[in-house]
Amino acid sequence: MARISPLSGFPEWLPEGRAVEHAVLETVRRTFELHGFAGIQTRAVEPLEQLLRKGETSKEVYVLRRLQAEESVDAGEDDLDHKALGLHFDLTVPFARYVLENSGRLQFPFKRYQVQSVWRGERPQEGRFREFTQADIDVVGSGALPFHFEVEVPLVMAEVFARLQQFGVPPVRIQVNNRKVAQGFYEAIGLADVEGVLRTIDKLDKIGPERVLATLQQENGASPEQAQSCLDLASISGTDGSIADRVLALGARSELLQEGLEELVTLVEAAQQRVPGTVVADLKIARGLDYYTGSVYETTLVGHEQLGSISSGGRYDSLASDGSATYPGVGMSIGVTRLVSRLLSADLVRASRSVPTAVLVAVTDEQTRADSVAIAAALRRRGIPTDVAPSAAKFGKQIRFADRRGIPFVWFPSPEGHQVKDIRNGEQVDADAQTWEPPAADLWPTVAPTV
Structure with a gap:
């Protein structure tokens, strides 16, 4: 190339x-x-x-002109x-x-x-x-x-x-x-x-x-x-x-x-x-x-x-x-x-992060990806910018994926109950996609003076 x-x-x-x-x-x-x-x-x-x-x-x-501009045009035509x-x-x-x-x-x-x-x-x-x-x-x-x-x-x-x-x-x-x-x-x-x-x-x-x-x-x-x-x-x-x-x-x-x-x-x-x-x-x-x-x-x-x-x-x-x-x-x-x-x-x-995403929903395995997509859809309906992990890699790798982009939260789906982790401080709590929301300061990227 x-x-x-x-x-x-x-x-x-x-x-x-x-x-x-x-x-x-x-x-x-x-x-x-x-x-x-x-x-x-x-x-x-x-x-x-x-x-x-x-x-x-x-x-x-x-x-500005068209590459294949014609040489003539009918009289009166607005070309x-x-x-x-x-x-x-x-x-x-x-x-x-x-x-x-x-x-x-x-x-x-x-x-x-x-x-x-x-x-x-x-x-x-x-x-x-x-x-x-x-x-x-x-x-x-x-x-x-x-x-x-x-x-x-x-x-x-x-x-x-x-x-x-x-x-x-x-x-x-x-x-x-x-x-x-x-x-x-x-x-x-x-x-x-x-x-x-x-x-x-x-x-x-x-x-x-x-x-x-x-x-x-x-x-x-x-x-x-x-x-x-x-x-x-x-x-x-x-x-x-x-x-x-x-x-x-x-x-x-x-x-x-x-x-x-x-x-x-x-x-x-x-x-x-x-x-x-x-x-x-x-x-x-x-x-x-x-x-x-x-x-x-x-x-x-x-x-x-x-x-x-x-x-x-x-x-x-x-x-x-x-x-x-x-x-x-x-x-x-x-x-x-x-x-x-x-x-x-x-x-x-x-900028606080390079993507608008506030939450990355992890994928446990490809067979349950639809569950992760459903969680993301529920969060988006409530106005929370959300993405789904691109692959069902080990959770540590999915966390690193989020960290490189500045995404503050990773969501872990589970039949026993969902949890969401603030990867900046390690705090992990139970969460419901119908009620949980990030702090207002994390909902969208922020722009601030360099410290």
């Missing part, structure tokens, strides 16, 4: 890792639903022209072979299309969550994959969307990550900025190339302040004084109203700047009351500000900042538009696969 060559960038967890991923996803879904977000799912493919509208380069999009299709690289583009197609049936503001795989043709490395799972939330309005949703969304995400700490997820820091602050400031000091300046400031952590200063002057038309003012703005961070005072102390004034500062202060002060220390205004955050129109969010794991952002998002004033109606939105996305990969690679979390 030929040796199988692995494909990099397409993670396949072992059962223990999948249990961790499942626990994370269930917590994410439950928290989203607690806040009124309804789950949806969209197709995996979109027309290439739609995928590329967000500015993604063609080399990052996987194209996917003759449409340029690609796998979606995020969940925003398909969601925008979903909103437009269903606008007449949705109730606005519409709060949705979506957990699906996405595909991106970039070079795999730690935390970056070609196929990965994202979990998104968005709030979309019809024509208008109140600012308070820009406060709600990061607070929902903060709650998600607070709940995930039970599984060993480190604390997070959600850094926030506002397009109106950046744009209002740059325009007030006389800079016209707002998007160019934003892209340059976004490189601050990568290339350092000296090269940023040079780039602002050489490529973005800034004078030395203007370039320094941009760096001074980017140095400001905080969790209260003092950030506005520090920005205004730089001397710039405009209505847009004032509006952005009021929104930013409202956000961080609300967060400071709800989740102290988690949400921080950081004016060097520029990623996404070239297409977001209000708040922007970036989330990192404390102590694992080198992994990069594990959750990001922001406000779009035109998430979707059909030419006559506009649907503004605000949302955030969690890179679930990136998060789980760090939990597993750093051994921060473990």
